[in-house]
Amino acid sequence: MAYNLLKGKKGIIFGALNEQSIAWKVAQRCVEEGAEIVLTNSPLALRMGELTKLAEECNAPVIPADVTSNDDINNLLTKSMEHFGGGVDFILHSIGMSLNVRKGIGYTDNNYDFTHKGLDISALSFHRVLAAAMKMDAINEWGSVLALTYIAAQRVFPDYNDMADNKAYLESIARNFGYQYGVKKHVRVNTVSQSPTRTTAGSGVKGFDGFINYAEKMSPLGNADANQCADYCVSLFSDLTKMVTMQNLFHDGGFSYTGVTAAVIEQMEK
Numbered sequence: 436m437a438y439n440l441l442k443g444k445k446g447i448i449f450g451a452l453n454e455q456s457i458a459w460k461v462a463q464r465c466v467e468e469g470a471e472i473v474l475t476n477s478p479l480a481l482r483m484g485e486l487t488k489l490a491e492e493c494n495a496p497v498i499p500a501d502v503t504s505n506d507d508i509n510n511l512l513t514k515s516m517e518h519f520g521g522g523v524d525f526i527l528h529s530i531g532m533s534l535n536v537r538k539g540i541g542y543t544d545n546n547y548d549f550t551h552k553g554l555d556i557s558a559l560s561f562h563r564v565l566a567a568a569m570k571m572d573a574i575n576e577w578g579s580v581l582a583l584t585y586i587a588a589q590r591v592f593p594d595y596n597d598m599a600d601n602k603a604y605l606e607s608i609a610r611n612f613g614y615q616y617g618v619k620k621h622v623r624v625n626t627v628s629q630s631p632t633r634t635t636a637g638s639g640v641k642g643f644d645g646f647i648n649y650a651e652k653m654s655p656l657g658n659a660d661a662n663q664c665a666d667y668c669v670s671l672f673s674d675l676t677k678m679v680t681m682q683n684l685f686h687d688g689g690f691s692y693t694g695v696t697a698a699v700i701e702q703m704e705k
């Protein structure tokens with residue numbers, strides 16, 4: 436069901452890797468709601484070739500950008516503005532990567548070169564995109580910028596490793612940049628804290644199956660899936676949420692405020 440919530444709006448979607456990606460679903464929903472989009476991902480991800488399928492479906496250009504490169508971000512924003520003939524109304528940052536997680540190095544043994552790289556990709560990149568956009572005046576008045584995050588920023592999930600620190604940093608950037616961009620141009624900046632979701636990045640976390648099943652039992656509504664996350668993102672890009680900014684918004688079926696559920700107690704009593 437489409438409501439034309441994004442009719443006439445233009446946006447940039449980072450991080451669609453394959454059909455499981457949350458960004459993939461957000462891109463599809465944005466277009467369904469009337470938006471025009473530009474898709475972007477790292478040159479490495481683009482070589483995997485799947486994004487062209489989404490680009491054709493969404494009638495969207497693909498502009499490569501490694502989010503650790505200022506030049507790539509500037510080029511992406513310049514080309515997007517040329518394509519749209521002006522600024523954008525929304526941006527989705529859907530990017531996360533930890534080399535420590537990937538290489539199976541536990542939190543107390545973290546390799547700091549890997550930590551730096553993960554922080555740069557997963558958190559600093561959000562600052563880099565916002566700062567470049569502000570300098571180039573690339574986001575229209577009352578624009579909306581979102582990054583995806585996880586509750587490990589507030590509570591300990593041991594196997595989430597250094598991504599927990601990266602997400603805490605990411606959420607802090609949303610608050611601090613949200614203030615600056617709000618004052619300057621009424622641009623709002625928020626993070627959406629999503630339930631565990633079966634994607635390439637999600638499944639990389641050790642013990643993911645146990646993790647996602649536990650969250651399902653611990654959420655009164657169950658886990659939110661990627662399509663539902665896309666619906667929520669659309670609402671936050673729309674004009675219906677103009678006064679929401681600097682927030683970390685839980686999209687998790689109630690998990691974040693639940694102490695225990697009957698389903699978990701029943702499991703423990705077995």
Ligand SMILES: NC(=O)c1ccc[n+]([C@@H]2O[C@H](COP(=O)([O-])OP(=O)(O)OC[C@H]3O[C@@H](n4cnc5c(N)ncnc54)[C@H](O)[C@@H]3O)[C@@H](O)[C@H]2O)c1
Pocket residue numbers: 449450451452453455456457458476477480500501502503528529530531532556583584585628629630631632633634635636637638
């Ligand atoms: N899957 C989950 O359980 C879950 C839960 C909460 C939040 N999130 C967050 O959602 C976001 C999207 O992840 P996903 O689960 O859809 O997985 P995904 O693997 O589909 O997406 C991660 C994306 O990051 C991109 N990326 C990595 N390095 C990059 C770089 N240097 N430059 C540009 N892009 C780069 C990848 O190419 C990929 O497209 C991430 O921020 C993730 O932490 C995921």
